[in-house]
Amino acid sequence: MLFTGTHIHKLDRKGRVSVPKRFRAALDQEQFAGIYLYQSHKESALEGCSHSHMERIAASLDELDMFSDEADDLADTILGSSHMLPYDGEGRIILPAELIEFAHIEDQVAFVGRGRTFRLWNPDIFKPLQDASRTRTLNRGATLKLKPMAELPQGARPGAPTEEDAS
Amino acid sequence: MLFTGTHIHKLDRKGRVSVPKRFRAALDQEQFAGIYLYQSHKESALEGCSHSHMERIAASLDELDMFSDEADDLADTILGSSHMLPYDGEGRIILPAELIEFAHIEDQVAFVGRGRTFRLWNPDIFKPLQDASRTRTLNRGATLKLKPMAELPQGARPGAPTEEDAS
DNA sequence: TCAAATCCCATTGACCCCCATCATTTCCCA
């Protein structure tokens, strides 16, 4: 269950786009056969995630002060504007016009993996931003402090192939 | 689970290259039969790692503030630009054109072990760099402070073959 | 009744499986 890589797919004239096979595979344990999308609040992109990740966001919001402005805003931005998009028989979704417009998507969509989540972009907009990211990372000399292996969730670690843990 | 040595293999006209047996052996406990590759920040090379190492990166990013700029950049640079490459029946991967170009790879690929990770180079580019690196190390009189054996993870130490610790 | 969504099927081209060959290394035995 990891979203990685950049996958560019076509948006057809009916507003459909194939979800990359790799992403669908990362989601095949989910109850809901589809994805969630909502507008990013800092980029001209769409945030994508699984049903269970959406649950996690809702749970996190629960922990913020129920009446704080911040919780309000986040609830509106994320939960209020999210779209639940089921696959068709070929693993495609229909991108709502509202989201196409927001992300300035034209005839191509870039699915960009970010681990537990992913983003959808107009590839022409994403590419230069990604290059800038790389430059900043390099200049910053950023190094990532890796978590100890032992703290990883079960199933993220190597070992005897987990024979479908019957959870 | 250690990548060591330099192994030079051929890139065939279909864009395939054999992953060295030693490297595959180091990965045989992984769920995913293949490797991950992404562009190095600082070198004209490709960074390679296992699925569980990529999980580790994702988990570590998860810990940074979900909305921090630094996490964003790292996600774009590493997770967004990584390629998940499964082996074929003979233990080869298909090297994506984008990566071949980035690393200026021609008809040969050098797999260079770096412990938990490894790098892929055009051998002609790597060789002089390796020589320079060796010279610097010698001049500097660099010494490596070794971790006490006792702090190593289970399975990295000699001893009775750990009969699959039933954790 | 019309528009939009879903289903279904056809096409295509990249990728993956399979097998054949070649080069090394390992093993065995004289």
Added chain:
DNA sequence: TGGGAAATGATGGGGGTCAATGGGATTTGA
């Protein structure tokens, strides 16, 4: 210890399969 046989890893290539795509037909629902 030398040489030959067998095993294993690396390489080359053909062809089938499946993911991505396009578009028509049918259903749903406003």
